[in-house]
Structure formats: C-alpha cells, structure tokens
Amino acid sequence: MARKQISFPLYLHITLLAVVLVIVTGETLRWFGDAIPGEGEFFLLVAIATVVALLISRRIVAPLARLAQEAEAVRRFDFTDHPVVRSSVREIDTFGAAFDLMRDAVRRFLRINQQLVTETDFEKLRPWLLDKLVDIAGARGGALYLADASGALRVTALDVEGGRAKPAPELPPLSPDRLPKLLEAACQAARPLSGHLAVEELRALGLDEALARPTMLALPLRDRHDQLLGMLLLFKDEAINEASIRFIEALAASAATSLETQELVKEQKALLEATIRMIAGAIDDKSPYTGGHCARVPELTFMLARAACAQDSGPFAEFSLSDERWEQLHLAAWLHDCGKVTTPEYIVDKATKLETVHNRIHEVRTRFEVLKRDVWIDYWKGVAEGGGEPSLAQQRDALLQTLDEEFAFVARSNVGGEFLPPEQKDRLRGIGARRWQRTLDDRLGLSRDELARMQTPPTPLPVEEPLLADRPEHRIARTGAEIMPADNRWGFKMDVPEWLYDRGELHNLTISRGTLTDEDRYKINQHIVQTIKMLGELPLPRHLREVPQIAGGHHEKMDGTGYPCRLDRSQLSVEARMMAIADIFEALTAADRPYKSGKTLSEAVAIMAKMCKDAHIDPELFELFLRAGVHREYADRYLKPEQIDAVRIEDYLA
Numbered sequence: 001m002a003r004k005q006i007s008f009p010l011y012l013h014i015t016l017l018a019v020v021l022v023i024v025t026g027e028t029l030r031w032f033g034d035a036i037p038g039e040g041e042f043f044l045l046v047a048i049a050t051v052v053a054l055l056i057s058r059r060i061v062a063p064l065a066r067l068a069q070e071a072e073a074v075r076r077f078d079f080t081d082h083p084v085v086r087s088s089v090r091e092i093d094t095f096g097a098a099f100d101l102m103r104d105a106v107r108r109f110l111r112i113n114q115q116l117v118t119e120t121d122f123e124k125l126r127p128w129l130l131d132k133l134v135d136i137a138g139a140r141g142g143a144l145y146l147a148d149a150s151g152a153l154r155v156t157a158l159d160v161e162g163g164r165a166k167p168a169p170e171l172p173p174l175s176p177d178r179l180p181k182l183l184e185a186a187c188q189a190a191r192p193l194s195g196h197l198a199v200e201e202l203r204a205l206g207l208d209e210a211l212a213r214p215t216m217l218a219l220p221l222r223d224r225h226d227q228l229l230g231m232l233l234l235f236k237d238e239a240i241n242e243a244s245i246r247f248i249e250a251l252a253a254s255a256a257t258s259l260e261t262q263e264l265v266k267e268q269k270a271l272l273e274a275t276i277r278m279i280a281g282a283i284d285d286k287s288p289y290t291g292g293h294c295a296r297v298p299e300l301t302f303m304l305a306r307a308a309c310a311q312d313s314g315p316f317a318e319f320s321l322s323d324e325r326w327e328q329l330h331l332a333a334w335l336h337d338c339g340k341v342t343t344p345e346y347i348v349d350k351a352t353k354l355e356t357v358h359n360r361i362h363e364v365r366t367r368f369e370v371l372k373r374d375v376w377i378d379y380w381k382g383v384a385e386g387g388g389e390p391s392l393a394q395q396r397d398a399l400l401q402t403l404d405e406e407f408a409f410v411a412r413s414n415v416g417g418e419f420l421p422p423e424q425k426d427r428l429r430g431i432g433a434r435r436w437q438r439t440l441d442d443r444l445g446l447s448r449d450e451l452a453r454m455q456t457p458p459t460p461l462p463v464e465e466p467l468l469a470d471r472p473e474h475r476i477a478r479t480g481a482e483i484m485p486a487d488n489r490w491g492f493k494m495d496v497p498e499w500l501y502d503r504g505e506l507h508n509l510t511i512s513r514g515t516l517t518d519e520d521r522y523k524i525n526q527h528i529v530q531t532i533k534m535l536g537e538l539p540l541p542r543h544l545r546e547v548p549q550i551a552g553g554h555h556e557k558m559d560g561t562g563y564p565c566r567l568d569r570s571q572l573s574v575e576a577r578m579m580a581i582a583d584i585f586e587a588l589t590a591a592d593r594p595y596k597s598g599k600t601l602s603e604a605v606a607i608m609a610k611m612c613k614d615a616h617i618d619p620e621l622f623e624l625f626l627r628a629g630v631h632r633e634y635a636d637r638y639l640k641p642e643q644i645d646a647v648r649i650e651d652y653l654a
Contacts, residue, residue, distance in 0.1 A: 031448025063092050069100055074103055074291040095346065096201055105247060110134070113254050125262065129255055130232075134159055136251070137244050139236040140214060143207070146221075146230040146259065151176050154230055155206075171206035176228060180205070183218050183231055190226075192245055192252075198217035215239050219249065219255040229256050231262075276334045283340050289557070292592055294340075298584035300634050304621065305329060305575070307628035315620045319574065324543040327574050328644050332550035336579060339530030347523050352414045352516045353508040361414050367436050367467055368407045374437070375399045406431045408466070408547045416515040425510040432506050445595050470504030483527075490536070492529055492564045497522050499591040527554050554624040559615035569618065577618040581625055584608060584617065589639055601635050609652035 008495050024050065070082060075175060084098030112132055115125075130144045145153040153174035180201040186193040187462070194217050199209045221230040232252055234240065242250075271455055280294045305326075308316040315642040321329065342347060346357050354360040379396040413420060413428060439462040443454060453473040463535060478500040484492060497519045502508075516524070532552035540547055553567060553576030560568035591598030599607070605626070612622045625631060626649040635644045 024294070031599075038477075045570060051053075052191075063096060065097060067092075068101070070099060070216060074106070109247070109251060110340055112251060113258075117258065121419065125184065127159075129259075130157040130159055133232065133248055133251065133255075134234060137217070137234050137236060137240050138241070139217075139234040141211075142232065142234040143205075145174065145228065148173070149227075149230055150611075151458055153179075154379060155499075156230075172204065173206070182234075183220075185221045186218040186231075190220060190222070192217055192249055194218075194239055194245075211235050213237075217245065217248075219252050220254055221259065223260040229260055259432050272331070276331065279311055279338050279341065280334060283337065286341065287345050293366075293586060294334070294337050295588060296590075296638055297336060297582050298330070299637075300586055301333045301575075301579050303630045303633055304578045304582060304628075305623055307624055308574070308578070308621075308629055310628075311624070316624060323576075328547055329545050329550065331544060332547045332575065333582075335531070335535060335547070336551040336554055336583070337527060337528035337531065338534055338551075339532075342530045343524060343527045347516075347520050350515050350520060353416050353511050354414050354505065355515070356503060359414075361411060364410060364468065364505070365407065368403055370618055371434065372400055372403055372438050372465070373405070406434075410509065411508050416511060416513070420510065420512050428468070428509050429506060434467040436467055437462050437464050460622060468505045468509065470502075471508050473504070474503040474507070475499045476501040476503070490529075490565070493566045494522070494525065494529070494563050525555070525563055528552055532564070546575075546592040550572065550575045550579065553577075554583045556580065557616045558618055562616075574621075577621055581608070581617055581621055584611070585625075585631065585634070589635070589643060591640055592642065598639070598643055600645050601631065601639065602645050602647050603648050605631060605649075605652055626653065 002359075058364070066085050070085065073080070076447055086093055108616040112129075115128070126144055126146070130142050134140075134142045141159045143159070144157040146156045148154055153176065155171045174183075176187075180197055182193060182195040182197060182201075185195075194215055196213075197205070197207075197211065197216055202209050202211055209395060214237050217232075217234040217236070217240050219232040219234075220228060221232060223229045227515050232248075234248075283294055284292070290380045308319045309321055311317055311319065346355060352359050352361065374398055379392050383394045409424075409427065410431060413424065441458070441461065443451060443458065446454070450473065453476065455472040467506060476499060478496070478498070482500055484494065484496055499519055501523075502517055532548050535548040536549055538547075550573055552564070553572050554566065556562035556567045556572055556576070558572075558577075560566050585604055585608065587599070588599045588604040608617060608622060611617050612619050626647075631647065
C-alpha cells in the first residue's frame with residue numbers, strides 16, 4: 001500500500017529544523033543551569049533564528065525549485081534555453097551545471113534524430129551527419145564509409161580540414177576482409193575503439209599521412225540484422241573521452257537505422273524506376289512505335305512543366321513542383337500508357353483495314369485470282385464448244401480488266417489513307433456481291449473458338465459465296481471482364497460497342513477514315529482503362545497517390561467529352577492537362593507510325609489550335625507551349641529536319 005505524503009515546502013522544513021535546534025539549545029542550557037535568558041529574550045531569539053533560517057533556507061532552496069521547474073520542462077520535451085542554475089552551495093551549483101549539459105545533450109540528440117528522420121536528400125544527409133558527429137566529439141575531422149552492394153566500404157563524406165564535411169572525392173574502396181587493424185578490431189568487437197593508423201594504412205585509405213599522429217576513433221555502423229552498414233572514423237589530437245564516445249555510439253546507432261532506411265528508400269526508388277523502364281521496354285518490344293511514344297511523351301511533359309515553373313507572371317506565376325510532385329509527374333508520365341501491354345499489337349499497329357494478325361487482303365486477292373481462273377475456264381469451254389473465239393476473247397479480256405480494276409480499288413480502300421465517300425462504299429458492296437465458288441470445307445483446320453462462332457449449318461459443296469462478306473463468325477462476342485458495368489468503381493463512362501471485335505470484311509473496308517472500326521478504337525482507348533486499373537492496384541506511398549489520376553487523364557477533354565471518365569477542365573490537375581498536350585503533339589508529329597507519316601511542325605500546331613478552340617485541350621497551357629518555345633525545343637530534339645518548318649505562333653493564339 002502506497003504511503004500517503006503531505007506536501008510541505010523544503011524551506012519550511014529547514015526553518016522548522018532551525019527553530020527546533022534553538023529550542024533544544026535553550027532547554028539544554030536550562031538543564032545545566034547556565035545563564036538562561038528571560039522568557040522575552042528567549043522568544044526573541046527564537047524569532048530571530050526563525051527569520052535567519054527562513055532567509056538562508058529560501059536562498060538554498062530557490063535553485064532547487066528552479067531545477068525542479070527545468071526538469072518538469074524537460075519532461076514536457078521543452079528544451080528552451082534558460083540561464084544555468086547557479087548556487088552558493090557547491091553541490092547544487094554542480095548539479096545545475098550538470099543538468100544544463102544533460103538538457104543540451106538530449107536536445108542535440110533529439111534534433112539530430114529529427115533531422116535524420118525528416119531529411120529526404122540522401123546526398124545532403126551524409127556530410128551533415130558527419131559534421132555533427134565531428135562537432136560532438138570536438139574532433140578535427142572524420143570520414144563516413146558506407147557499404148555498397150558488394151559489401152565494400154566506400155567514403156561517402158569526408159572532413160580532414162577542420163571545416164564543414166563534404167561529399168567525398170573518389171577514394172579507394174575498402175574490402176571487408178582486408179580492413180586496417182583498428183577498423184577490423186572495431187568490427188569484431190562491435191563497439192567503438194580508439195587507436196592510431198599506420199602511414200601505410202592511411203595510404204591504402206587514400207587519406208593524408210599526417211593523420212597518423214591524431215588519435216582515431218573507429219565506430220562500426222550496423223543495421224537491424226547486425227550486418228555491417230558502414231564505418232565512422234573520427235580524428236582528434238587527444239583521446240576522446242568516454243562520455244563523448246557513449247553519446248556518439250548512441251547517436252551512431254540511431255544514424256545507422258536512419259541510413260539503412262534511406263538506403264532502403266533509395267533501393268525501392270531504383271526498383272520502381274527499373275520497373276518503369278522494364279514496362280516501357282516491354283511495350284517497345286511489343287510495338288516499337290508505341291515504345292518510342294512512351295519515351296517521348298515524358299520528355300515533352302517535363303519540358304512543359306519546367307516552362308510553367310519558370311513563369312513569374314500570368315496564370316502559372318504561382319505554379320511550382322516540389323521534389324515529391326516532380327517524382328509523381330515522372331512516374332505518371334512514364335507509365336501513362338502502361339495499359340497498352342494488354343492491347344493486341346495487331347490493333348495498336350493496324351496499318352490496313354483488313355489487318356488482324358495478318359493482312360487479309362491476301363485472302364481477297366486469292367478469291368480474285370479464282371475468279372480470273374474461272375474467266376479463263378469459261379473462255380476455253382466456249383472455244384471447245386464451238387463458240388466464236390474473237391468474241392469470247394474480247395469478253396474474257398474485258399472481264400479480266402474489270403476484276404483487276406476492282407481488286408485495285410479494294411486494295412486502295414484497304415490502305416485507309418483517304419476519306420471514303422458513300423458512293424465508294426456502295427461500289428465496295430457491289431464488288432462484294434460477286435460470287436465465287438468454294439469447293440473445300442471451311443470448317444477444317446479451325447480452332448475450337450472459331451468453330452463455336454460458325455453459326456450457319458454446313459452446306460453441300462461446291463458452294464457459291466459472295467466475294468466480300470460480313471459473316472456471323474466475324475463477330476466476336478463481348479463477355480466476362482470485357483463487359484463494363486455502368487456503376488463501375490472507377491467512374492469510367494465510355495460507350496461500349498456491342499461486339500468485342502467485328503472482323504466483317506465489308507464492315508472494315510467501308511471505314512470512312514483511317515483503319516480502325518468502332519470496336520478497334522474502343523479496344524485501343526481501353527488501354528487507359530487498364531492503365532488506371534493497373535496503377536490503382538499499386539500500393540503507392542502518400543505523395544504518389546495522384547499518379548493514376550495524372551496518368552489516366554491525358555485523354556480527357558476540357559469540355560468533358562473525353563475518356564475514360566468524361567472529366568472536364570476543373571476536374572483535371574495541371575499535370576494531367578500538360579500530359580494531354582504532350583500526348584497529342586507527339587502523336588501528330590511522330591514519324592514512326594506504320595499507318596501514317598508525321599505532321600510538320602506548323603501542321604501539328606494548326607491542328608492543336610483547332611482542338612484548343614473546340615475545348616479539347618487547355619488554352620492557357622497551349623499558349624505557354626508555344627510562347628515558351630516548347631514546341632520548337634521538342635522539334636529540334638525529336639523531329640526529322642524536313643518536318644521542322646516556320647511557325648508564326650500569333651496566328652494560333654487568337
């Protein structure tokens with residue numbers, strides 16, 4: 001059971017003790033019959049003794065009370081500077097000085113630890129740490145070694161001139177199994193050791209031979225798994241006292257943990273960067289032009305971002321990017337098309353309308369060849385049956401010429417280089433209505449999925465079929481994961497075609513512009529859906545949480561008609577809007593696409609100016625893009641000389 005204590009000031013204890021002593025003294029004198037003061041004099045003596053004792057006790061106790069207040073402040077982690085508590089009593093004065101040193105040591109320890117925890121620049125942290133340790137030890141200099149991936153110790157910070165520590169110059173690495181004797185002994189003992197290094201050892205370290213005279217403290221730094229993380233060396237003219245060694249050892253243990261954490265963060269960033277490059281490389285291997293796109297868009301985005309950060313007036317005067325936001329933009333830009341790893345390359349690289357895994361124009365050509373053989377067969381039959389050879393030959397040649405012209409027209413339409421008007425679509429349908437004879441079973445040699453799509457029953461052979469057709473088996477159903485619910489958790493709002501793929505020959509050949517059907521275009525656009533999904537699954541740290549939004553927003557439009565979420569300008573970050581401009585400009589000017597040639601600089605700017613008027617891209621960023629010369633800087637680095645022409649930017653900034 002805890003004993004109950006009564007609060008009673010110390011100075012009253014001392015005063016009461018003094019009064020008791022006066023009374024006891026008086027009573028003792030009375031007992032021995034000595035001259036005894038009268039009653040009035042006795043009480044006066046007691047009163048005087050009380051006052052004197054009270055004054056003396058308060059003078060003695062006041063420093064202790066202040067020390068108690070200082071201790072309470074330390075308990076509350078208040079390390080504000082206060083004058084050193086002084087006292088005429090030597091023990092209290094010593095205690096006050098010791099308390100002040102303790103408070104200063106704890107304050108320094110906590111401040112250094114706070115810096116170790118909060119500093120994110122690993123290159124700045126190492127010389128700063130060495131500088132603090134040299135200062136604490138009162139040393140003339142020091143060196144900080146850290147182990148590299150192979151385990152060799154390399155100097156990462158050095159101070160041999162008595163000034164501030166600096167990042168180290170290139171010095172010979174130390175092999176863990178061939179350390180100088182002092183360092184080896186410290187590693188084996190797993191504690192700091194003092195001693196000297198021989199001149200030969202200093203030469204091997206690449207250090208000044210004059211350092212052989214000072215005392216050296218070697219302190220091994222170990223991680224949480226007791227693996228050697230590094231080595232701290234401190235040089236001092238006289239031996240470092242034990243108190244400083246213990247303080248340095250405690251601080252070094254904390255520093256080792258922080259350095260290990262920093263190394264882990266650095267390695268994780270390196271791993272993430274390598275992963276980014278690996279994904280970009282995979283896309284490059286899958287589709288070389290897409291890989292080039294994935295490398296060029298980040299560079300153009302960074303050019304525009306740097307231009308925005310450099311503005312001191314206008315809409316971007318307050319715009320700036322911290323190191324963390326630069327890291328976020330870097331990651332988002334490099335991964336903005338990572339979803340393309342899921343897009344079939346025969347769609348991404350679809351150079352002709354009939355292209356799937358191969359260009360099906362070859363099948364169409366074969367059918368024309370069959371028809372031409374039939375013309376010759378009919379001709380020879382007619383001759384054999386006694387028909388007029390001149391008229392049969394004329395009919396034959398006319399039909400062969402017609403077939404050649406019709407195939408040439410189909411082949412030109414397959415390229416998709418020009419707009420296909422309605423009358424040409426009608427001509428394609430007319431050509432497709434021609435009949436050709438098939439004598440082989442079209443169900444032989446098919447895969448299970450292909451057979452499952454053959455909905456019409458087998459017909460007796462031989463059979464006549466249209467030259468070009470849209471067959472039921474050309475349509476591939478959209479099932480499972482390809483079906484996007486309207487209430488999907490990502491907020492995607494895209495018009496989904498009924499079919500996953502429609503490979504109908506006329507359906508593809510009658511595409512008005514380009515080579516992509518609605519189904520193909522949706523499949524390509526779906527890469528941004530996959531990008532957002534993939535990046536959303538990554539356990540990104542807090543400062544990188546906007547990476548999916550930035551990477552996934554570069555196909556949105558300022559008027560909210562883009563994809564995949566139909567976000568408008570107010571819902572998009574500046575970085576996402578920058579990437580949209582970079583993505584479009586790169587796509588327009590790229591000369592490595594299999595289905596088009598790259599636009600000239602003026603053509604690309606003119607197209608983007610129209611997109612700006614149509615509220616597809618950010619007008620303020622587009623103006624910055626031109627006025628800051630970003631378009632020209634990019635052109636000089638990435639466009640062919642014949643693509644670079646004059647651009648009068650005022651013509652596009654109405």
